[in-house]
Amino acid sequence: MSRTAAAFLPMALICSPHSAAQDSPAMKPNLGIIGGKPVMKGEYSFVVALRDTRDKRVFCTGQIVGDYWVLTAKHCLDGTIRPKDAPFVVRTGRNMTEGKDFSSNQVFFNTDKLDVALIKLNEKITSNSVVSIPLRQGYPPAPGTRFTAVGWGLVRSTDIRGANDLQKLDDLTLDRCEQQAHICGIFPENGAKRTAKGDSGGPAVYEQYEQYGSLVSLGVLVGVLPSTPNKVDYVRADGFNQWLKETMRKK
Template sequence: MRIRPLLSLAAAAVVGVLVAPSAAPAAPAGPDPIIGGGTVSSAPWAAAVLSNGSFTCSGTIIAPEWVLTARHCVSGTMSVRVGSVNRTSGGVTRSVVSTSTRYDLALMRLASPVSTTYVTLSSAYPPVNSTNSIYGWGMTCYSGCSASTVLKTATVRVTSTNVTDAYGGRAIRSTRINGNAWRGDSGGPQFYNGAQVGVASTADGSNIQNYGSVAYNRAWITSVAGV
């Protein structure tokens, strides 16, 4: 089964720019959020990632000046909206002044601090067969839909912690329980026991998703963002 990059909405017309060199061809163009699952009423740690002013990916705020997302989301002039479940309004917005990347993870430094509730980052892999939660504003169907305006969530089951993300880093693979990730969910979090264990990287749009491992990249995150 082919695993495709969770391309952003802004990337639909320029697929080659944001696809990792080793990635499979993209699915049909069009914006896609979590397919299935349900909406979220509160997520102060959520970050909608914007490229040149347009929504492109999902992410999380991990410290006052740092947002974690996917490397393949980084393009053009970046900014974020933090603390709102609505990607078009509410919360606070900040421009991004610098970006550091490792495998398919990206750390974006904000122009000024944001005071909110930050995610807890895990230093361990989730157990195989564990039930995890994923979040994002991606497409709600395989093709022909627009991105979800309100943050969505779904539950998935971990099947491996030793696959690769779009840039060859270690990743966590999961399969659908009541929903799955798709375009626009890139960079969004996977949680196990209240801590973020993964960053959305690739998916097949129907069942499987690979999330770049936070534990695998934990020392790098600390060296860059201090958390």
């Protein structure tokens, strides 16, 4: 399942450096997990698939942050990688044979021009078996901290469809990014194991039991910069937490 980093950065998917003040989603790749492994039953139920209802193809990943709310990357829904008005559903479950589809008529894009979006669902998504994940408050952990990427993207660079099973990739190493309001994760094994097409919007999962008593999300996966191909880029949770809270409260 492994591929070299160079094999998974075709020109059409490479993003260019962008300003610290705002994201440039049109220049970002729509990132899947190559070299990862399927999640176990009951793991990461807060991670969902965004699936096109026309061809049933998974195009991005999301994370449940409230009873009716899913967090994802803006470029998944703003017309960058697919038509803006193309129909989609949010699907729960650890594979495509279980879980449930949820529809939405409302999408909210971050007002600070970060590559972040909120989906408001038409019915409650949380249950005894499907939970939400809290976002980390305040600054991210120190560089060198290990975390896990979780997503619905490709499992081989030759695939044309997303994974049949939700995948996880452990032991990414937290690192600083070129952009403000971003964090980066260094891929394990020199990039032989990495994120890929379809993982955009997924969480950086960190065990923070001392404060939250559970897992937390450090941010939203948005891409890989050509200047640092051994790293994956996330918008930091503390950069949009206030916007998220206000949007969920008012809408």
